[in-house]
Amino acid sequence: MKLKLRIKGKEYQVEILEERxxxxxxxGDKEFSFEKEEKEEIAIAxxxxxxxxxxxxxIKAPIAGIISEILVKEGDFIKKEQKVLLLxxxxxxxxxxxxxxxxxxxxxxxxxxxxxxGDTLIIx
Amino acid sequence: xxxxxxxxxxxxxxxxxxxxxxxxEIAKEKLxxxxxxxxxxxxxxxxxxxxxxxxxxxxxxxxxxLPKSNIEDLQTLTILAAFxxxxxxxxxxxxxxxxxxxxxxxxxxxxxxxxxxxxxxGKDVRFSVMGIGLNTNIKEFPKELQETATSxxxxxxxxxxxxxxxxxxxxxxxxxxxxxxx
Numbered sequence: 001m002k003l004k005l006r007i008k009g010k011e012y013q014v015e016i017l018e019e020r021x022x023x024x025x026x027x028g029d030k031e032f033s034f035e036k037e038e039k040e041e042i043a044i045a046x047x048x049x050x051x052x053x054x055x056x057x058x059i060k061a062p063i064a065g066i067i068s069e070i071l072v073k074e075g076d077f078i079k080k081e082q083k084v085l086l087l088x089x090x091x092x093x094x095x096x097x098x099x100x101x102x103x104x105x106x107x108x109x110x111x112x113x114x115x116x117x118g119d120t121l122i123i124x
Numbered sequence: 125x126x127x128x129x130x131x132x133x134x135x136x137x138x139x140x141x142x143x144x145x146x147x148x149e150i151a152k153e154k155l156x157x158x159x160x161x162x163x164x165x166x167x168x169x170x171x172x173x174x175x176x177x178x179x180x181x182x183x184x185x186x187x188x189x190l191p192k193s194n195i196e197d198l199q200t201l202t203i204l205a206a207f208x209x210x211x212x213x214x215x216x217x218x219x220x221x222x223x224x225x226x227x228x229x230x231x232x233x234x235x236x237x238x239x240x241x242x243x244x245x246g247k248d249v250r251f252s253v254m255g256i257g258l259n260t261n262i263k264e265f266p267k268e269l270q271e272t273a274t275s276x277x278x279x280x281x282x283x284x285x286x287x288x289x290x291x292x293x294x295x296x297x298x299x300x301x302x303x304x305x306x
Binding site for chain 2: 062068081088089
């Protein structure tokens with residue numbers, strides 16, 4: 001694949017050659033080659049880590065207690081502020097509401113299960 | 125009704141399924157701390173683990189919308205509420221209440237009062253309501269409860285003033301919460 005690139009008014013001829021395990025990029029008379037698989041892996045590792053942190057939607061136990069009721073199912077679409085489960089804790093009843101809107105991917109707890117503070121309960 | 129520190133706003137209802145339920149509904153719309161929901165009777169009163177609370181006419185059933193507090197303070201407040209109710213009973217009547225921590229008060233080994241704090245929590249505590257069911261002027265209990273429940277009227281043989289008791293409990297709660305939240 002040949003491309004023309006114009007950078008700051010100057011035109012460059014760029015040629016991208018894909019071979020089995022290698023990608024060659026020729027710019028003018030300079031040639032750069034990259035090993036394909038390795039590069040891809042690094043690229044994924046670099047971009048996916050922070051991305052996952054930013055978009056991770058999950059509900060965690062705000063305090064230790066016992067799950068007394070689960071009010072939603074995997075696959076349910078949940079609105080923001082919707083009640084998702086009841087957690088009995090320190091002799092109080094706690095309604096856990098969702099901070100997110102979205103479809104529930106996984107419920108990691110069962111009724112009557114004991115949870116610690118910070119345990120992940122629901123993943124979106 | 126007021127004391128020096130705050131104005132209590134009371135919403136009275138003839139009948140409600142549950143004062144806690146109503147208080148949560150109202151707080152979800154607009155959070156107003158120290159709003160008190162009172163019902164003359166509850167048709168679906170409940171305690172912890174959804175256990176039902178017998179709530180016929182004559183008893184004192186109310187819920188207090190609490191100011192935003194951290195969860196440890198709310199637990200402390202629940203325990204303090206039991207002390208306050210016991211203190212009010214002791215101060216007004218010749219009775220010896222026993223506190224069964226943190227939620228119940230007994231007279232002669234029978235339940236006379238139950239307290240249920242409910243918190244609604246997202247990333248943090250959105251709001252909390254505390255429900256108190258006090259068996260004041262209940263003449264008699266159904267057979268299945270006679271061994272485990274009693275009322276002030278049964279113990280004293282006379283009527284008590286629900287509004288006066290309510291006022292003393294809420295003032296006590298306010299004093300205590302000020303102390304632990306500051």
